[in-house]
Amino acid sequence: DxxxxxxxxxxxxxxxxxxxxxxxxxxxxxxxxxxxxxxxxxxxxxxxxxxxxxxxxxxxxxxxxxxxxxxxxxxxxxxGRPGFYEGLERKTARLAEGVRDAAAKAGVTASVVRVGSLFWTVFQDPAPVRFDRVDGDMGRYGAMHRALLERGVYLAPSGWEVGFVSAAHTDADLDRTLEAVEDVLAGL
Structure with missing residues:
Protein backbone atom coordinates (compact mmCIF):
# COMPACT_ATOMS: atom_id res chain seq x y z
CA ASP A 1 0.00 0.00 0.00
CA GLY A 80 13.00 13.14 -10.73
CA ARG A 81 15.27 16.16 -10.38
CA PRO A 82 18.66 15.56 -8.76
CA GLY A 83 18.61 16.24 -5.03
CA PHE A 84 14.82 16.36 -4.73
CA TYR A 85 14.51 13.63 -2.12
CA GLU A 86 17.66 14.68 -0.32
CA GLY A 87 16.08 18.12 0.14
CA LEU A 88 12.88 16.60 1.53
CA GLU A 89 14.91 14.38 3.84
CA ARG A 90 16.88 17.38 5.15
CA LYS A 91 13.77 19.47 5.76
CA THR A 92 11.84 16.69 7.47
CA ALA A 93 14.81 15.71 9.65
CA ARG A 94 15.14 19.34 10.70
CA LEU A 95 11.44 19.58 11.56
CA ALA A 96 11.43 16.31 13.51
CA GLU A 97 14.56 17.21 15.47
CA GLY A 98 13.16 20.67 16.20
CA VAL A 99 9.90 19.22 17.57
CA ARG A 100 11.87 16.74 19.71
CA ASP A 101 14.06 19.57 21.03
CA ALA A 102 11.03 21.76 21.78
CA ALA A 103 9.35 18.92 23.68
CA ALA A 104 12.50 18.23 25.71
CA LYS A 105 12.92 21.93 26.49
CA ALA A 106 9.29 22.10 27.67
CA GLY A 107 9.60 18.89 29.71
CA VAL A 108 6.93 17.21 27.56
CA THR A 109 7.20 13.49 26.86
CA ALA A 110 7.04 13.09 23.08
CA SER A 111 8.55 11.22 20.17
CA VAL A 112 8.71 12.09 16.51
CA VAL A 113 8.84 9.18 14.10
CA ARG A 114 10.09 10.04 10.63
CA VAL A 115 10.48 8.23 7.32
CA GLY A 116 11.34 10.32 4.28
CA SER A 117 9.01 13.31 4.19
CA LEU A 118 6.50 11.72 6.60
CA PHE A 119 6.53 12.50 10.31
CA TRP A 120 4.35 11.53 13.25
CA THR A 121 4.33 13.23 16.63
CA VAL A 122 3.15 11.08 19.53
CA PHE A 123 3.11 12.04 23.19
CA GLN A 124 4.89 8.96 24.51
CA ASP A 125 8.46 7.75 24.73
CA PRO A 126 9.73 5.52 23.35
CA ALA A 127 7.74 5.77 20.15
CA PRO A 128 5.48 2.76 19.59
CA VAL A 129 6.43 0.34 16.83
CA ARG A 130 3.06 -1.42 16.73
CA PHE A 131 -0.44 0.04 16.48
CA ASP A 132 -1.62 -1.74 19.64
CA ARG A 133 1.16 -0.03 21.61
CA VAL A 134 0.01 3.52 20.85
CA ASP A 135 -1.06 5.10 24.11
CA GLY A 136 0.08 8.67 23.52
CA ASP A 137 -1.99 11.48 24.95
CA MET A 138 -4.37 12.24 22.07
CA GLY A 139 -6.02 15.00 24.10
CA ARG A 140 -2.65 16.74 24.37
CA TYR A 141 -2.16 16.31 20.62
CA GLY A 142 -5.55 17.94 20.01
CA ALA A 143 -4.63 20.86 22.27
CA MET A 144 -1.34 21.26 20.41
CA HIS A 145 -3.13 21.15 17.05
CA ARG A 146 -5.63 23.85 18.05
CA ALA A 147 -2.93 26.10 19.53
CA LEU A 148 -0.80 25.75 16.41
CA LEU A 149 -3.79 26.62 14.21
CA GLU A 150 -4.19 29.84 16.20
CA ARG A 151 -0.57 30.61 15.27
CA GLY A 152 -1.12 29.87 11.58
CA VAL A 153 0.48 26.41 11.55
CA TYR A 154 -1.56 23.48 10.26
CA LEU A 155 -0.61 19.94 11.22
CA ALA A 156 -2.70 16.81 10.82
CA PRO A 157 -5.80 17.29 13.01
CA SER A 158 -5.58 13.85 14.62
CA GLY A 159 -2.77 12.34 16.63
CA TRP A 160 -3.32 9.16 14.64
CA GLU A 161 -2.27 10.83 11.37
CA VAL A 162 1.12 11.53 9.87
CA GLY A 163 2.23 14.91 8.62
CA PHE A 164 4.00 15.65 5.36
CA VAL A 165 6.79 18.03 4.44
CA SER A 166 6.72 19.05 0.79
CA ALA A 167 9.10 20.65 -1.67
CA ALA A 168 7.04 23.83 -1.32
CA HIS A 169 7.99 24.21 2.36
CA THR A 170 10.82 26.69 2.76
CA ASP A 171 13.37 27.04 5.54
CA ALA A 172 11.43 30.13 6.63
CA ASP A 173 8.28 27.99 6.88
CA LEU A 174 10.15 25.50 9.06
CA ASP A 175 11.55 28.32 11.23
CA ARG A 176 8.05 29.72 11.79
CA THR A 177 6.64 26.25 12.48
CA LEU A 178 9.33 25.37 15.00
CA GLU A 179 8.95 28.72 16.79
CA ALA A 180 5.22 28.07 17.11
CA VAL A 181 5.77 24.46 18.26
CA GLU A 182 8.23 25.59 20.94
CA ASP A 183 5.80 28.25 22.17
CA VAL A 184 2.84 25.84 22.20
CA LEU A 185 4.65 22.94 23.89
CA ALA A 186 5.95 25.27 26.59
CA GLY A 187 2.31 26.10 27.41
CA LEU A 188 0.90 22.56 27.43
Whole structure:
Protein backbone atom coordinates (compact mmCIF):
# COMPACT_ATOMS: atom_id res chain seq x y z
CA ASP A 1 0.00 0.00 0.00
CA UNK A 2 1.79 3.12 -1.27
CA UNK A 3 -1.20 5.45 -0.85
CA UNK A 4 0.70 7.40 1.82
CA UNK A 5 4.32 6.41 1.13
CA UNK A 6 4.36 6.45 -2.68
CA UNK A 7 6.59 9.28 -3.98
CA UNK A 8 6.86 10.68 -0.44
CA UNK A 9 9.59 8.50 1.06
CA UNK A 10 11.43 7.82 -2.21
CA UNK A 11 10.65 8.12 -5.90
CA UNK A 12 9.88 4.38 -5.85
CA UNK A 13 7.98 4.65 -2.57
CA UNK A 14 8.44 2.38 0.44
CA UNK A 15 9.18 -0.55 -1.84
CA UNK A 16 12.33 1.25 -3.05
CA UNK A 17 13.32 2.55 0.37
CA UNK A 18 13.01 -0.86 2.06
CA UNK A 19 13.98 -3.04 -0.92
CA UNK A 20 10.62 -4.80 -1.19
CA UNK A 21 9.12 -6.20 -4.41
CA UNK A 22 5.35 -6.36 -3.91
CA UNK A 23 2.99 -8.43 -6.01
CA UNK A 24 0.68 -5.42 -6.27
CA UNK A 25 1.09 -1.77 -5.27
CA UNK A 26 -1.62 0.86 -4.81
CA UNK A 27 -1.12 4.62 -5.13
CA UNK A 28 -3.25 7.58 -4.13
CA UNK A 29 -3.69 11.10 -5.40
CA UNK A 30 0.01 11.96 -5.16
CA UNK A 31 0.45 10.26 -8.55
CA UNK A 32 -1.82 12.97 -9.93
CA UNK A 33 -0.08 15.87 -8.21
CA UNK A 34 -2.82 15.90 -5.55
CA UNK A 35 -5.67 15.60 -8.04
CA UNK A 36 -8.37 12.93 -7.51
CA UNK A 37 -6.84 9.79 -8.99
CA UNK A 38 -5.53 6.44 -7.84
CA UNK A 39 -3.62 3.63 -9.47
CA UNK A 40 -2.35 0.15 -8.98
CA UNK A 41 0.76 -1.41 -10.44
CA UNK A 42 2.23 -4.86 -10.77
CA UNK A 43 4.39 -7.03 -12.97
CA UNK A 44 3.50 -7.50 -16.64
CA UNK A 45 2.50 -11.08 -15.85
CA UNK A 46 -0.10 -9.98 -13.30
CA UNK A 47 -1.28 -6.94 -15.26
CA UNK A 48 -1.92 -9.20 -18.27
CA UNK A 49 -4.99 -10.45 -16.36
CA UNK A 50 -6.57 -6.98 -16.43
CA UNK A 51 -8.78 -5.82 -19.31
CA UNK A 52 -8.54 -5.10 -22.16
CA UNK A 53 -6.09 -8.02 -22.54
CA UNK A 54 -7.23 -10.12 -19.60
CA UNK A 55 -10.51 -11.29 -18.05
CA UNK A 56 -10.48 -8.94 -15.02
CA UNK A 57 -12.56 -5.84 -15.70
CA UNK A 58 -11.35 -2.53 -14.29
CA UNK A 59 -12.84 0.93 -14.73
CA UNK A 60 -13.23 4.17 -12.84
CA UNK A 61 -14.94 7.52 -13.15
CA UNK A 62 -11.64 9.37 -13.09
CA UNK A 63 -9.56 6.88 -15.08
CA UNK A 64 -7.14 8.74 -17.31
CA UNK A 65 -8.48 12.19 -16.36
CA UNK A 66 -6.30 14.52 -18.49
CA UNK A 67 -5.92 17.21 -15.81
CA UNK A 68 -4.83 14.67 -13.18
CA UNK A 69 -2.49 12.99 -15.66
CA UNK A 70 -0.86 16.33 -16.55
CA UNK A 71 -0.43 17.10 -12.84
CA UNK A 72 0.99 13.61 -12.34
CA UNK A 73 3.53 14.09 -15.11
CA UNK A 74 4.58 17.41 -13.58
CA UNK A 75 4.99 15.65 -10.21
CA UNK A 76 7.13 12.92 -11.76
CA UNK A 77 9.27 15.55 -13.48
CA UNK A 78 9.82 17.46 -10.26
CA UNK A 79 10.52 14.39 -8.12
CA GLY A 80 13.00 13.14 -10.73
CA ARG A 81 15.27 16.16 -10.38
CA PRO A 82 18.66 15.56 -8.76
CA GLY A 83 18.61 16.24 -5.03
CA PHE A 84 14.82 16.36 -4.73
CA TYR A 85 14.51 13.63 -2.12
CA GLU A 86 17.66 14.68 -0.32
CA GLY A 87 16.08 18.12 0.14
CA LEU A 88 12.88 16.60 1.53
CA GLU A 89 14.91 14.38 3.84
CA ARG A 90 16.88 17.38 5.15
CA LYS A 91 13.77 19.47 5.76
CA THR A 92 11.84 16.69 7.47
CA ALA A 93 14.81 15.71 9.65
CA ARG A 94 15.14 19.34 10.70
CA LEU A 95 11.44 19.58 11.56
CA ALA A 96 11.43 16.31 13.51
CA GLU A 97 14.56 17.21 15.47
CA GLY A 98 13.16 20.67 16.20
CA VAL A 99 9.90 19.22 17.57
CA ARG A 100 11.87 16.74 19.71
CA ASP A 101 14.06 19.57 21.03
CA ALA A 102 11.03 21.76 21.78
CA ALA A 103 9.35 18.92 23.68
CA ALA A 104 12.50 18.23 25.71
CA LYS A 105 12.92 21.93 26.49
CA ALA A 106 9.29 22.10 27.67
CA GLY A 107 9.60 18.89 29.71
CA VAL A 108 6.93 17.21 27.56
CA THR A 109 7.20 13.49 26.86
CA ALA A 110 7.04 13.09 23.08
CA SER A 111 8.55 11.22 20.17
CA VAL A 112 8.71 12.09 16.51
CA VAL A 113 8.84 9.18 14.10
CA ARG A 114 10.09 10.04 10.63
CA VAL A 115 10.48 8.23 7.32
CA GLY A 116 11.34 10.32 4.28
CA SER A 117 9.01 13.31 4.19
CA LEU A 118 6.50 11.72 6.60
CA PHE A 119 6.53 12.50 10.31
CA TRP A 120 4.35 11.53 13.25
CA THR A 121 4.33 13.23 16.63
CA VAL A 122 3.15 11.08 19.53
CA PHE A 123 3.11 12.04 23.19
CA GLN A 124 4.89 8.96 24.51
CA ASP A 125 8.46 7.75 24.73
CA PRO A 126 9.73 5.52 23.35
CA ALA A 127 7.74 5.77 20.15
CA PRO A 128 5.48 2.76 19.59
CA VAL A 129 6.43 0.34 16.83
CA ARG A 130 3.06 -1.42 16.73
CA PHE A 131 -0.44 0.04 16.48
CA ASP A 132 -1.62 -1.74 19.64
CA ARG A 133 1.16 -0.03 21.61
CA VAL A 134 0.01 3.52 20.85
CA ASP A 135 -1.06 5.10 24.11
CA GLY A 136 0.08 8.67 23.52
CA ASP A 137 -1.99 11.48 24.95
CA MET A 138 -4.37 12.24 22.07
CA GLY A 139 -6.02 15.00 24.10
CA ARG A 140 -2.65 16.74 24.37
CA TYR A 141 -2.16 16.31 20.62
CA GLY A 142 -5.55 17.94 20.01
CA ALA A 143 -4.63 20.86 22.27
CA MET A 144 -1.34 21.26 20.41
CA HIS A 145 -3.13 21.15 17.05
CA ARG A 146 -5.63 23.85 18.05
CA ALA A 147 -2.93 26.10 19.53
CA LEU A 148 -0.80 25.75 16.41
CA LEU A 149 -3.79 26.62 14.21
CA GLU A 150 -4.19 29.84 16.20
CA ARG A 151 -0.57 30.61 15.27
CA GLY A 152 -1.12 29.87 11.58
CA VAL A 153 0.48 26.41 11.55
CA TYR A 154 -1.56 23.48 10.26
CA LEU A 155 -0.61 19.94 11.22
CA ALA A 156 -2.70 16.81 10.82
CA PRO A 157 -5.80 17.29 13.01
CA SER A 158 -5.58 13.85 14.62
CA GLY A 159 -2.77 12.34 16.63
CA TRP A 160 -3.32 9.16 14.64
CA GLU A 161 -2.27 10.83 11.37
CA VAL A 162 1.12 11.53 9.87
CA GLY A 163 2.23 14.91 8.62
CA PHE A 164 4.00 15.65 5.36
CA VAL A 165 6.79 18.03 4.44
CA SER A 166 6.72 19.05 0.79
CA ALA A 167 9.10 20.65 -1.67
CA ALA A 168 7.04 23.83 -1.32
CA HIS A 169 7.99 24.21 2.36
CA THR A 170 10.82 26.69 2.76
CA ASP A 171 13.37 27.04 5.54
CA ALA A 172 11.43 30.13 6.63
CA ASP A 173 8.28 27.99 6.88
CA LEU A 174 10.15 25.50 9.06
CA ASP A 175 11.55 28.32 11.23
CA ARG A 176 8.05 29.72 11.79
CA THR A 177 6.64 26.25 12.48
CA LEU A 178 9.33 25.37 15.00
CA GLU A 179 8.95 28.72 16.79
CA ALA A 180 5.22 28.07 17.11
CA VAL A 181 5.77 24.46 18.26
CA GLU A 182 8.23 25.59 20.94
CA ASP A 183 5.80 28.25 22.17
CA VAL A 184 2.84 25.84 22.20
CA LEU A 185 4.65 22.94 23.89
CA ALA A 186 5.95 25.27 26.59
CA GLY A 187 2.31 26.10 27.41
CA LEU A 188 0.90 22.56 27.43
Missing amino acids: EVITGFRVARGGARELFGITPDLATYGKIIGGGMPVGAYASSAAIMAHVSPDGPVYQAGTLSGNPVAMAAGLATLEKT
